[in-house]
């Protein structure tokens with residue numbers, strides 16, 4: 001490519017050699033942390049008398065060793081001055097590489113997954129998707145269950161830090177809107193990430209602790225409470241039982257899940273402010289209001305449909321409606337009842353919910369509330385501009401007019417989101433899935449929700465037994481959606497790598 | 500609404516009372532023309548000895564009478580100075596009102612359709628969709644068959660004039676890009692429309708004539724040749740046989756159909772230039788090149804899939820592939836074989852094809868080639884801008900950089916197209932259609948293609964027997980898609996009607 005005559009002068013002037021050392025250093029630290037925490041499932045399996053403990057210990061040693069080597073190799077690089085392209089590579093590589101090491105226990109322990117399935121399970125955890133290829137969860141050693149819970153808990157804090165520290169700088173999908181929020185205009189991504197991580201980690205741990213306590217009070221044993229608290233706050237949705245939350249047959253547990261799935265879907269930065277005594281900020285937030293408003297509307301519709309269809313009534317209908325709507329909107333993907341038996345209108349309803357997602361800077365996936373709001377406003381203003389070409393119709397968000405470049409970013413994101421959904425659906429259909437399974441599989445992967453629709457990957461089933469090609473496409477879809485599409489896709493630009 | 504304190508000062512200042520007289524006058528003329536042409540099926544049924552001739556004569560009288568009354572009521576208005584909002588109302592009302600009168604023969608003649616079904620059939624004709632609720636076509640009187648053929652032939656010329664004269668002025672979905680092409684910057688929509696209609700009508704009639712002749716040479720009888728020529732050039736796709744083009748079992752007829760479906764999908768203004776001796780313009784056009792290129796690629800894929808699946812080989816595989824790809828990309832919707840038996844990869848392929856459409860200023864529907872090209876370029880440039888925030892990356896179309904406002908229009912259109920598809924799919928599913936039928940029904944309506952996918956509305960079936968709610972939603976979808984979404988949607992803006 002070098003030296004060939006092309007009109008891409010601008011990008012060539014701007015680009016320079018990418019220094020991989022700071023990337024290696026940060027990846028090394030992340031791997032070392034991941035490896036260290038593998039001692040938790042090891043410990044749990046020792047206590048339970050399971051042989052798998054040795055697998056975790058061995059994998060921990062390998063992971064920590066590779067992590068430290070990477071850190072040593074890279075630490076001479078100037079980590080503080082991480083550039084834009086390095087930030088993109090680091091982010092995507094973090095999820096790709098950590099999934100690789102996180103997958104090892106799934107292959108070597110008694111679950112004996114193939115490499116494709118193990119990588120899927122790890123990626124599903126670290127992207128907080130919670131789609132699983134492991135059946136008979138109830139009979140598995142506790143180590144593997146706590147390892148899955150830990151993976152999405154780790155992915156959840158990772159994504160909050162990524163969304164708060166990286167995305168606004170990277171101007172991805174309209175996230176530059178949230179740049180002002182930080183009152184720190186520094187271009188140095190990493191110091192800011194480290195500082196944010198510290199601030200949010202405390203809240204994250206505290207909320208998980210409170211959630212676990214609430215589950216115990218509602219009747220879970222300590223182990224299930226810990227695992228489900230991690231799955232709930234991270235909106236991951238891995239359960240320790242095949243029947244998910246439905247296993248417990250407990251309205252109290254379902255209400256606890258509802259409350260903390262919502263907690264996981266709201267902007268975590270707000271909690272830091274709420275803890276500082278500023279409660280009003282929580283409900284003044286435009287995304288929070290839209291999320292709660294939409295959840296209320298969809299719950300009423302779903303409740304009405306259940307009553308009309310003679311499926312349930314009263315508190316039961318309300319609870320099922322609330323649980324399913326919040327589970328899908330928060331992109332947790334917990335299941336209590338198999339709603340696929342409820343007939344066509346419910347299919348359609350849940351298909352919409354798979355697209356929405358929660359708020360920015362939370363652990364939830366999907367398109368996110370602020371984009372839904374901006375897309376809505378942009379279309380209305382566009383219609384007005386068509387009718388009155390000389391009028392001025394600014395797109396507004398939370399009452400304030402927003403910049404055209406943000407609108408363009410959000411429109412690009414909106415279109416690309418739907419286009420990625422289409423392309424991945426088609427790819428899944430191509431490799432043999434029927435259309436409903438392909439469509440719902442694509443959106444549940446990109447939206448990081450978990451369950452799909454239909455007999456194969458619906459609420460009552462899991463992703464076991466799908467062909468490897470499908471499993472790899474779904475893993476890629478989860479990565480793509482979790483990193484807001486653009487972070488991954490820029491790496492496919494030839495000009496990204498050009499000197 | 501009037502007088503209430505609102506921040507919408509701009510729109511109120513710009514808006515004024517809408518003068519409906521010029522709208523009524525133009526609608527009157529269009530109705531009178533429609534009514535007069537109803538004498539054609541009347542004549543055909545007289546010759547065939549069918550009783551239905553009296554129905555057409557009666558409907559013709561009613562339609563011409565209403566048309567002349569409207570024209571008399573409105574002719575005092577200054578038609579020459581048709582404003583922007585009047586143009587929107589006129590366009591949508593043309594299709595809504597003409598469908599109403601065109602539907603009468605379907606209710607009163609021996610087909611005895613319900614009002615919902617008759618309106619659907621008329622709208623399907625005038626929007627060149629070609630989805631039908633009439634079974635046993637082979638045994639129907641010739642009058643009804645020629646009436647259906649005439650409807651989409653009428654709709655086809657209507658949409659070309661609309662796209663060339665109205666849309667660029669209305670700045671809809673990026674169509675302002677084609678404003679320069681006309682080298683007439685006048686804001687007076689109607690005189691321009693009349694002038695364009697005259698120029699293009701000749702070409703349209705000539706191409707239909709040549710197509711009919713070719714069909715006869717390939718073995719069709721005169722009646723079938725006329726009906727299918729009208730269906731082909733208008734990319735409408737109504738046939739005189741339930742088995743569509745498949746009825747003839749003639750490769751020659753299939754190749755004629757392929758050639759003229761492509762003809763119907765290219766910009767008609769180019770034919771005027773080609774006739775003036777400027778052949779090179781045809782293949783220099785960016786949309787034409789993209790259309791032919793994509794058709795070639797998809798044909799090769801489809802051919803490969805047939806050979807791989809052992810369905811067909813050699814010339815048969817090529818012909819089937821070419822026919823199906825061109826039929827769907829041109830949004831004609833002719834059918835030769837039921838490709839739904841070909842298994843998952845073909846489903847996916849045809850699902851993509853339902854979205855694409857042909858070129859601007861042709862009779863085809865769908866998203867259109869220039870938007871596909873601009874969306875592709877916009878996404879790549881957006882990715883580059885993310886990586887190099889200080890670089891300059893203009894979106895290009897046909898080699899030339901295009902304005903940001905056009906890009907924003909196209910992005911809005913692209914997102915709204917996919918969103919309309921989603922909303923209509925969900926509405927169809929809500930009213931009881933299974934997911935595949937709902938999804939393919941929605942896109943085949945919005946894209947004005949015709950057949951969907953699945954056992955109910957697939958290539959081997961038709962739209963008969965669907966519930967009225969579904970039929971009305973599909974009729975609305977056809978109108979929405981045919982008028983490029985925005986033309987219809989602006990009418991739902993409260994500020995459109997505000998003084």
Ligand SMILES: [K+]
Nearest residue numbers: 129331332449
């Ligand atoms: K999830």
Ligand SMILES: [K+]
Nearest residue numbers: 628830831948
């Ligand atoms: K059609």
